């Protein structure tokens with residue numbers, strides 16, 4: 001209508017065209033739209049209005065009015081009138097918005113998550129537990145550490161934002177901000193603990209952590225915000241979405257932003273406590289959701305942590321809540337049948353194992369305080385995945401070990417030594433059977449056992465950024481050493497493993513050589529005087545001098561404790577162990593002290609002679625003369641090796657025969673050796689494997 005006004009209305013935009021003195025010769029029009037004057041009643045988002053477009057539409061309508069409806073203006077030629085410059089009121093926080101602040105606050109999440117998964121991946125947590133750190137203190141220390149870190153971060157966040165004058169911080173009541181951030185960082189830490197239960201790789205956890213941060217921020221800004229601003233969207237669904245902590249954070253920050261911005265427009269302050277009851281303000285709901293979620297997530301994370309990452313004893317206790325009591329079915333079995341995939345293994349128990357089993361049965365009936373370790377029919381089966389057959393790694397192992405004894409487990413690769421040690425130290429649960437450490441059951445009392453146990457694992461579990469001394473101080477404290485006693489124990493320990501001189505102990509472990517790390521692991525296993533120590537291949541990677549030094553440390557240490565060590569070094573076993581067990585295919589083939597085993601399995605001398613090939617026959621005849629029952633065990637291009645039964649051979653006769661032979665043909669080299677432990681090992685291991693093939 002020319003000469004009057006018309007009003008276009010939609011939910012957010014008011015546009016008025018006022019045709020003032022318009023006649024056929026001139027067009028006089030004022031266009032009013034909703035930002036032309038402020039609306040004091042409610043905050044309305046200002047849409048970006050295309051004023052020239054509105055003018056064009058009005059002009060077009062006027063031309064049609066003048067020339068008829070068929071006429072159309074082809075060019076939109078009207079432009080904004082130049083205006084007098086105005087001072088730009090620039091609020092950085094309105095430019096950055098809630099999304100930017102959400103990302104800043106959430107950035108702590110991957111940091112916490114990665115740290116927790118790192119400790120898990122490196123098995124440092126288990127290592128700490130094995131040295132006596134209980135779950136409660138571990139959680140409290142870790143939680144407090146991350147809370148302090150997050151609190152400092154958030155305080156700096158608020159201070160910096162306020163110092164540069166962002167209304168996002170300065171306009172809103174600080175106490176609301178502090179309460180909001182306090183609750184959120186607690187929730188974020190609980191969420192990281194919860195999420196850490198599902199990861200075992202730091203790399204994957206880091207990637208997922210950052211995806212969560214950026215993803216939840218973006219979805220908050222482009223999805224949640226859209227729904228929040230849509231009055232028709234059900235409020236219940238928004239609450240459901242805000243259960244995702246990233247969304248609740250976004251919503252809280254969004255509300256701070258809204259109050260700060262509307263305050264700017266209206267010249268008032270931002271959010272106050274009284275505003276929590278505003279119907280449009282989602283802050284109260286978000287605070288309630290976050291508190292409830294924190295209270296649920298934290299215990300859930302604790303539970304999952306126990307179930308997913310700890311040893312069998314505690315896991316069983318939590319999952320089944322069943323306190324096992326000592327049931328002793330004295331099922332003495334001389335024969336056992338096991339299934340390995342499709343292969344049925346019939347195992348005939350050897351006399352040593354039978355005898356050890358009898359000792360264990362006896363000890364379980366009349367417990368002896370002197371026996372530090374009693375393993376009773378301990379069995380481990382790894383269940384095959386993806387169609388692979390089950391693996392019987394440890395078959396009903398029985399062993400009794402008194403205080404003051406060092407027991408050595410020898411065995412070829414894959415025999416099951418590490419599986420046995422892992423069950424004993426609570427890393428994996430036994431499939432059946434159990435073991436007692438000073439009378440405490442590994443299935444149910446692992447936490448108590450840890451307070452008196454030292455472990456030197458097969459792979460060094462150390463913090464790269466801590467020094468050797470810091471490691472020992474930490475583990476010493478876990479073993480209840482304090483003050484001067486702790487400092488002395490640390491120094492003595494560093495000295496004993498040659499890490500004291502030249503300040504080596506004060507260097508970061510990341511700079512240590514493999515041998516130095518190994519020695520530190522041994523020192524950690526012995527600090528605090530544990531009554532039972534497990535060492536899995538302690539001298540691996542050590543040079544001969546360090547190895548000898550390590551042996552003297554272990555020899556000294558075994559005086560008042562029980563030590564079980566696994567090794568591939570026969571020399572080490574002979575030097576350190578009071579008793580040995582040769583472990584093949586999940587079970588002991590023989591048990592005894594080194595001398596006993598050599599006497600039993602080594603009733604032969606080994607005679608070696610190297611000649612030219614044409615004299616090999618004569619060498620064989622020489623050997624038959626010395627010992628009719630000699631057995632040729634090795635033969636390659638002129639070199640032959642024979643086993644000569646000791647009862648048939650006199651050493652003097654061997655020397656005489658060789659001297660006589662030297663006159664008949666040329667002897668390049670010869671030797672006569674007593675049986676070594678290595679010979680025993682090869683013989684026993686080969687025999688057992690041949691039986692089970």
Ligand SMILES: Nc1ncnc2c1ncn2[C@@H]1O[C@H](COP(=O)(O)OP(=O)(O)OP(=O)(O)O)[C@@H](O)[C@H]1O
Nearest residue numbers: 382383391393411412413414415416417418419420
């Ligand atoms: N987590 C597992 N899942 C399935 N099988 C496993 C697992 N761990 C070990 N095994 C298998 O159990 C057997 C015993 O392994 P274990 O590591 O206990 O032997 P080991 O005597 O310690 O060997 P090494 O001397 O090489 O350390 C091996 O055949 C191994 O492949």
